[in-house]
Amino acid sequence: DFTYVDDVVNAIILITKKMAVTDLTGIPKYNIFNVGNSKPVNLEKYLRSLEILLGKKAHIVNKPKPEGDVTATYACVDKLFGFIGFKPDTPIEEGVQKMVD
Numbered sequence: 001d002f003t004y005v006d007d008v009v010n011a012i013i014l015i016t017k018k019m020a021v022t023d024l025t026g027i028p029k030y031n032i033f034n035v036g037n038s039k040p041v042n043l044e045k046y047l048r049s050l051e052i053l054l055g056k057k058a059h060i061v062n063k064p065k066p067e068g069d070v071t072a073t074y075a076c077v078d079k080l081f082g083f084i085g086f087k088p089d090t091p092i093e094e095g096v097q098k099m100v101d
Helices: 005-025 043-054 078-084 092-100
Strands: none
Touching: 005 078, 043 092
């Protein structure tokens, strides 16, 4: 997943605020959350978006996939959403546009 940085920051802020409140209820002061967009995007789509926005053709060198590299990722954010009512959802095109700007 490509996750826009503002979504990650927003999730961290919301988690931090919620943890500060729940600390008083005896819930542990730590937790682990998956913060991802949950919408797999292949690298080619990401690069094509960059090419369009920058008005330049990327020089792409295809190489074999490194051993141990994953074929695809898909963030399950059910726990995150259940805890703070938020999940990252910035579309790839919007996130790339903001990055380029």
